[in-house]
Amino acid sequence: MIRKLTFLKNWQDTQNPFRNFAVEEYLMNHVEKGEVILFLWQNRHTVVIGRNQNGWHECNVKKLEEDGGILARRLSGGGAVYHDTGNMNFSFLAQKGDYDVAKQLSVIVEGVRPFGIQAEKSGRNDIKNEGRKFSGNAFYRHGSLCYHHGTLLIAEDMKNMVKYLNVDGSKMNYKGVKSVPSKVVNLSDLNPSVTVESLTASLKESFGKVYGLPVHEIHSRDIPEEALTDRIRFFSSWEWRFGGAHEFDVPLEGRWDWGFLKFSFSVDHGLIEDVSVDSDGLEADFIAAIPGVLKGKRYEGKELARAVLSMETGSMEEKEVQKDAASLLETAG
Template sequence: MIFIENEGNTNPRLNLALEEYVLRNFDPANDYLLFYINEPSIIIGRNQNTLEEINHQYVEKENIHVVRRISGGGAVYHDNGNLNFSFITNHDGKSLSNFKKFTAPVIKVLQALGLNAELKGRNDIEVDDKKISGTAQFSTGKRMVSHGTLLFDTDLEEVVNALNVKMDKIVSKGHKSVRSRVANISEFLQDAIKIAEFRELLLEGLYEESEPFESYHLTAEEWEGVHQLKAVKYDTWDWNYGKSPKFNIQRSKRFPIGEVDMRIFVEKGHIQDFKIFGDFFGKEPLESLEQLFIGTRYEKEDITTLLKDVDIQEYFGDLPENDFIELVYGADVVE
C-alpha cells in the first residue's frame, strides 16, 4: 500500500481530479491510499440530477463548491471537519459493491479509538445507530476506487441547509430528519482531539493493517496532469451540472439499491429522449443503456423486447429486470 500525499490541498475539484488521475495513471501493480479534506462543498453522485439535490440559492449565497464525483451513490456535504479516504486497488469483480471489505480497516481503527463502529445498510458506517460515514465505489477496467467520508467535526446544520434531501430517503432510514440520523466522530471520543490528530491516528492504524506501507509525493509532471484533468472535467458546468433533459414523463421509485428517477420524452408514441438519475451503485455507465431507448415505441412489449439481452444489474446492482420495466412503463404524464 502506498499513501499519496495531497500536499494539504482543500479544493474539492483538485482532490477529485487527483483521485481519478491516480486511478487511471498510476502503476496497477500497487494499491494506493489517499486522504483529503475539502472546503465547504457538495459532492454529487455520478448519476444524480444536481439541480434537484442542492439548495441552489443557499449554495450560491454561501459560495459552496458543487462537484460531481465519478462514483455512484448520493450527494454529501463536505467541509473542513470532514476527512475523506480513498482506496485505489485492483478488483476481480467480487470486490465491486463489497463495501465491507474496504470499510473493515477503517472500522477497526475507529473501534480501537473506543467507538462502537459498524457497517450498516448499503454503504454507511454507523456509531450507536448514527451515521458517521458514507462510502461509494467506481471501477474502470480492472482498477477501482473505494472512497468515503468521515464526519469528524462537520457543521451538521450546513448539511441540512445545503442539500435537498428527499423525504422518502429519510423515511426509508427510519428517521424524522437528516440531523437526527447523522453525528460527528468527535461526539463519541472520550478525549477531545483535532482533525489533524485524528488523521494521523487513522493513518497509523491503517499502516498496521497493511505492511509494507510507504508515502509518495507526486512529481511536477504528475501534478500538471492532475490540474489538466481538473480543468477539462471537474471545473466544467457540463460535468458538475449537466444539461437537464426535455421530458414529459417522470417516474421514480426507491428500491433497496437506492432511488431510480427516470425522465422520458415521448413524441408520437416513440421515445425521443431518456435520462436516468439516482443514488444507486452500478458498474456500467448509464449512457449506453439510455441510448438504447431512443426511437423505441413507448409500449411495454417493445421495451421488454429491447431489454431481452441487457443485464440490468450491471447498471443498477441487484435490481430485478421486471421492476425496472414496470418503472419505465406506465408512468404518469407530468407536462
C-alpha cells in the same frame, strides 16, 4: 497478492474538490498491480453529488454559491453529501484483483477503535456507531481499475448540512436518483480527541496493520501538475456539474401589481427542452414571446435573465414585465 501500501494525505495542500477529484483519478489510473493506495483529502464548503444525481434537486445551489460554496459531481454513484473542513474523505484505489471492500472498510473500523469508538459496517454503503452514521461510501470502476471512497464526519457543521441539502422535494417532478437522509454523528462528539490530524495518524497505522505491510507515504508534489490540468478543467466545468442532470420539470412563479407569471420548464442534461408560461398580464404578445428566447438555454438564472433582457420592448408596460420576468428567472437554479 498485495505487496505495496501507498499513503497520501492531501488535505494540507488543497481543499479544492475539482483538484481532489483529479488527483483521485490520477492515482486510480497509476495504481500498480499488487498495490493499494489510501488517499486522505478534504473539500472546503462543498456539496458533492453522485454521478446520476441532479444538483438542483439535491441542494439549494443558489444559496450555496451565494455563500461562497461549490457544487461538485463525482464519478461514483450514491447520494449527495456536504463537505467542510470538519469532514475528511478517504479513497482506496486498487486494481480489480487487489480490490477488497470488506478489508478497506476494516481499515476505517480499526482506525477509530483507538479512540474507544465501536464501529460497524451497515449494508454496503455506511459505517455507523450505535446506529448513527459517520461514514458514507461510494464505489467506482473503470475497466480493471477501482476505487472506493467515503466521508468521515469529524466535526462537520451539521447546520450547513441541513441548510444546503434539504431542498423541498415538492418543487420538482424529478426522474433521477434522490438522496435518502440518515441519522449522522460527528466522531468528535463521541470522543473530543478525534481531529483531522489524530485520525489521519490512526488510519495510516490501521492501514498497515490490516494489510500486514509497511506503509510508504508519498506527497502531492510527487504528482505532476500538468497531468491534472485537463481533469481539473473537466470536473469544474458546468457541463459536468450540471449538464449530466436527468430530465426534470420545475415551476417558477411570481406576482406583481400588473399580474402574475408562472413558468414551467422541462430540463434535460441542464438544458431547457421546453417551457410554457401562464400569466394574467395584459402584455400578452410580449409574454407569449418569452418561452421562445429561453428554449435551448442552460437552466441557469443569470443566463435566463440575460435572454429576457435582450428582448425588444415597445412600451413602458412591456419594460416592466421584462424587468420583473428577468428578476424571477434569475432565481432559477
